[in-house]
Amino acid sequence: MKRNNNPVKKTVLAYSGGLDTSVIVPWLRENYGCEVITFTANIGQGEQELIGLEEKALASGASRAYIMDLRQEFLVEYAFPTMQAGAVYEGMYLLGTSFARPLIAKYLVQVAEQEGADAVAHGCTGKGNDQVRFELTVQALNPFLRIIAPWREWDIRSREDALAYARQRNIPVTASERSIYSRDRNLWHLSHEGGILEDPWTEPHEEMFQLTAAPEAAPDAPHYLTLDFEKGVPVALDGEPLGPVELLTQLNELGGIHGVGRADMVENRLVGIKSRGVYETPGGTILYTAHRGLESICLDRETLHYKEIVGLRYAELVYYGLWFTPLREALAAFVAKTQERVTGRVRLKLYKGNCTVVGRTSPFSLYREDLATFGRDDIYNQGDAEGFIHLFGLPLKVKALIDRQNGIPLELAIPDYSHFKRD
Numbered sequence: 001m002k003r004n005n006n007p008v009k010k011t012v013l014a015y016s017g018g019l020d021t022s023v024i025v026p027w028l029r030e031n032y033g034c035e036v037i038t039f040t041a042n043i044g045q046g047e048q049e050l051i052g053l054e055e056k057a058l059a060s061g062a063s064r065a066y067i068m069d070l071r072q073e074f075l076v077e078y079a080f081p082t083m084q085a086g087a088v089y090e091g092m093y094l095l096g097t098s099f100a101r102p103l104i105a106k107y108l109v110q111v112a113e114q115e116g117a118d119a120v121a122h123g124c125t126g127k128g129n130d131q132v133r134f135e136l137t138v139q140a141l142n143p144f145l146r147i148i149a150p151w152r153e154w155d156i157r158s159r160e161d162a163l164a165y166a167r168q169r170n171i172p173v174t175a176s177e178r179s180i181y182s183r184d185r186n187l188w189h190l191s192h193e194g195g196i197l198e199d200p201w202t203e204p205h206e207e208m209f210q211l212t213a214a215p216e217a218a219p220d221a222p223h224y225l226t227l228d229f230e231k232g233v234p235v236a237l238d239g240e241p242l243g244p245v246e247l248l249t250q251l252n253e254l255g256g257i258h259g260v261g262r263a264d265m266v267e268n269r270l271v272g273i274k275s276r277g278v279y280e281t282p283g284g285t286i287l288y289t290a291h292r293g294l295e296s297i298c299l300d301r302e303t304l305h306y307k308e309i310v311g312l313r314y315a316e317l318v319y320y321g322l323w324f325t326p327l328r329e330a331l332a333a334f335v336a337k338t339q340e341r342v343t344g345r346v347r348l349k350l351y352k353g354n355c356t357v358v359g360r361t362s363p364f365s366l367y368r369e370d371l372a373t374f375g376r377d378d379i380y381n382q383g384d385a386e387g388f389i390h391l392f393g394l395p396l397k398v399k400a401l402i403d404r405q406n407g408i409p410l411e412l413a414i415p416d417y418s419h420f421k422r423d
Contacts, residue, residue, distance in 0.1 A: 008034040008146060010117040014108050014134065015040050015065070017053045019173050020123040023162050024150050025060040026169050028121060032148070036121075039066045039111045041104045043074045044187025044245075060171050066111050070103060071187055075244040076233075078103055079188050082318055083287055084232045084342075085335045086295075086311035089319045092265045094281045094288065096189030101130055102323035105137035112145055119146035126152045129270050133321030140324040181208060187248055189261075189281040197276045200266050204278050211252065211280040215259035215353030222351035223258055224358070227290045229346070232339030234287055248283045255282025259353040270320050286355050290346040293357035297365040298342045307338055 011028055015021045015038035028036050038057040042050055050067065057065035078099040089095055108120050120138055124131035126149070135147050156162050166173045180195035190211050196202045206214055228236035237247055255261050261282035269275050295304060310331055317328045344362025348355055370379055403410070 006146070008032045008119045008148070010035045010037065010115060011119040011121050011148060012037045012039055012108055012112040012115060012117045013062075013121045014104055014123065015053075015057055015062075016045075016123070017049065017056050018123075019159065019162050019166070020151075022056065022060050022171055022173050023156070023165050024121060024123055025057065025062050026171060027150055027154060027165075028148065029061050031154075032119075034119070036062050037064045037066070037111065037115055037117065038062045039104075039108050040068070041074075041100075041107060042067060042069045042071060043100055043103065044071050045185045049185075056172055064115075068107060070107065071245050072243070074100065074103055074187060075248060078323075079248075079284070080233055080244070081332055081335065082314070083284070083291055084339050085314040085331065086288075086292065086307060087315035087318060088288070088311070089315045090265065090267050092263045093267060093277070093279060093319075094189065094263075094284045095315065095318050096186060096279065096281060096284065097130070097184045097191055098133065098318045098321070099323065100184075100186050100188070101133035101321065102137045105134045106141060106324075108134075109138055109141045109145065113142065117145075119148055121148040121150065124149065124151065127269075127271060127273070129319070129321065132270055133323075136321040137324055187245065187252075188284050189279055192278040192280075193275065197278060200276050204264065208278070209262070209280060212256045212262055212282055213259045215262075218257065218259040218352050222349050223254060224347065224349055225254065225286075226345055226347050227287070228344070229291065229294055230343050232291065232342040234290070248287075251283030251286050253282075254350060255286050255355070256280075258350040260350055260355045261285035262353065286348060286350070289355045289357060290348055291342070293346045293348075293360045294342055294344050294362060295338075297360055297367045298344065298362050299338060300366060303338055307335070310334060 011032065011034050013021065013024055013028065013036055015025075017040070021038075025036050025038065028034060040050070040053055040057075053067060054065040079096075082095055082099050087095060089098070105120075108122075111117075112120050122131065122134045124134060131149055131152075135149075138145055138147055150156075156165060163173065165171075181192045181197070182194040184191045192204070192208055197204060226238055227234055228239070234244075234247055235241060237250055242250070261280055261284065263279045263281070264276075265279075266274050266276045295307075299307065314328070314331050314335070317323070317325065317331070322328055341362075341364035343364060344360065346357060347359030349358045400410075
């Protein structure tokens with residue numbers, strides 16, 4: 001299957017070190033006759049996955065292996081802005097994989113340009129969303145790069161095929177690492193797909209979860225914590241200033257202990273099929289909850305309500321891989337403006353899988369106890385409400401008057417009680 005049309009000289013491969021990408025290295029060399037350079041982004045997938053990765057890539061036939069620590073950028077430039085937007089896909093998914101892909105693809109392009117490569121490659125399947133996220137980012141940042149997606153070309157159709165291919169070429173892979181689940185892990189979340197989850201009626205087995213305790217097995221005593229935000233960005237935990245990576249790491253641990261952050265959903269993939277995913281996002285769930293709690297006192301009603309609409313569209317754009325687009329950037333500018341006064345402290349309670357806001361305070365709080373009180377106050381004149389209601393309801397009153405002038409009867413459903421038995 002040698003490809004001589006439009007020859008490729010050098011390709012940069014998004015490399016995880018798993019079975020698929022390990023096999024892709026020799027496959028690219030054999031089928032495209034090109035030099036292969038690997039790129040791996042450290043976005044918090046775990047030290048175990050990064051140990052020996054460079055040596056493994058070189059042993060697979062790569063000429064060079066890049067590994068970059070992008071955890072800080074991942075949170076500051078991707079995760080936190082998405083959280084600030086209140087973006088949640090289909091009401092449950094906090095987009096951990098979705099906003100990781102454009103970051104990885106961005107540096108894939110950067111390495112390709114630095115190395116003078118004429119192509120990039122990825123190990124995404126032809127059924128998933130990730131192929132779209134990677135390729136849209138490449139097109140947006142460097143449309144001259146050729147994109148190679150082996151899963152859409154090769155004859156390998158199963159894990160067994162891939163293992164046989166690796167054995168024939170002495171590629172170092174660990175067959176014993178087989179899992180019935182397809183997982184993606186980073187500092188923000190851990191996703192699970194495949195295996196028994198493909199039956200939407202089947203409850204996930206408890207041993208599948210890796211970041212969170214079962215709520216029923218979580219501690220019987222609640223845990224209280226405080227989070228400080230500056231302009232919508234989390235900056236301190238329990239009064240201790242922390243950098244983004246350390247702060248989220250600690251929140252993941254706390255949330256995991258108390259079973260916070262599990263989501264089981266059947267989502268609509270961009271490619272048109274439904275897919276079941278189970279997500280563990282302990283720290284992210286705490287941050288979303290706290291941020292919403294702080295916004296409730298810092299944002300005026302109209303901004304808060306409109307921002308909810310923006311959040312829905314923002315989530316779609318992120319999920320669809322449209323990060324580097326004018327619309328996403330424009331919405332991000334709107335969100336950034338709304339965050340200018342989202343500064344303050346939130347108190348939360350973690351208990352048996354739940355994360356609840358139990359206190360919030362801010363120097364920019366629009367909440368005033370002297371206005372909200374049900375007790376006596378000297379600021380709010382309740383008599384003013386009568387005029388407000390007359391004006392607010394004026395369109396309804398005018399319609400009713402016109403209907404009566406035109407002989408249109410008022411239609412009110414009259415309940416039928418005849419079927420009820422009398423005592």
